[in-house]
Amino acid sequence: MLHGVDPVGYFTAGTAMQGRPELKVVHHGATYRFANETHRQLFLASPDKYVPQFDGFCAERMVYAEPVAGSTGAFKIIDGRLYLFESGRAKQFFEMDQGRNLGLAWHYWDAEVRDAASWRLQAWKRMLFHVPGYRSDAELADEYRRRFGRKPG
Numbered sequence: 001m002l003h004g005v006d007p008v009g010y011f012t013a014g015t016a017m018q019g020r021p022e023l024k025v026v027h028h029g030a031t032y033r034f035a036n037e038t039h040r041q042l043f044l045a046s047p048d049k050y051v052p053q054f055d056g057f058c059a060e061r062m063v064y065a066e067p068v069a070g071s072t073g074a075f076k077i078i079d080g081r082l083y084l085f086e087s088g089r090a091k092q093f094f095e096m097d098q099g100r101n102l103g104l105a106w107h108y109w110d111a112e113v114r115d116a117a118s119w120r121l122q123a124w125k126r127m128l129f130h131v132p133g134y135r136s137d138a139e140l141a142d143e144y145r146r147r148f149g150r151k152p153g
Contacts, residue, residue, distance in 0.1 A: 001030035005072040007050040008039035010082050016072045027051065052082045054109050057119070059083040060090040063101045064134050065108035065126045067119040078102065089153035093140040096147065104133075 001007075002019075009017030019033025023040050026032075027047045034040040043050050052070065054062050059076075061068040070084025074091050077083070078098070085091040094101050108131065116122040135143075144152040 001032055001056060002052065002072050004033045006035040006039055007032055007052065007082065008042050009035055010075055010077060011050065012039065012042075016075070049080065050082065052084050054083070054105065054113070056084055057113070058086040058090055059105050060085055060094040060101065062105035062109055062113065063094070065112045065131050066123050067113050067116070068123060087153070089141075092144060092152045096140070096144060 004019050004021075006017045006019040009015060009019075017035045019035055019039075021033060023034040023037060024031050025034070025040060025043055025047070027043075028051075030051075032043060032051075034043065052075075053059065054067075054070075056070050057067045058070045068086050071086055072084065074085040074088050075082060076085070076091060076095075085094060112126075113119070113122055141152055
């Protein structure tokens with residue numbers, strides 16, 4: 001999980017920190033690595049506080065029930081929880097209406113994605129059959145330009 005990036009580092013340093021292979025913990029089948037023993041101990045004391053939401057899938061794509069891998073370099077902590085995004089641009093789109101998007105992402109995570117037999121099939125399904133209110137990357141980019149007077153990303 002997190003390609004070896006220390007999940008606690010997002011909270012303590014505000015950045016993605018590479019974990020060390022010898023400092024690891026397996027939690028719910030995923031292996032997490034830590035930059036130091038203090039971070040490992042913090043994680044052990046409260047792992048659910050530090051794990052990425054939506055199993056590390058991009059929060060912006062979850063708004064459309066599309067499980068797409070999040071990037072360890074594009075993240076945001078919201079209400080004490082770690083959310084990953086596939087890119088900085090996806091994070092910008094998410095932030096345009098963060099409250100609404102967070103609600104939709106959790107709705108689709110709970111209703112469709114969490115228990116899907118295959119995340120790849122779920123992604124294909126929603127790429128072909130969009131959820132109500134779906135907006136394409138181009139539509140989101142246009143909205144961003146209108147709001148902020150510059151191109152996203």
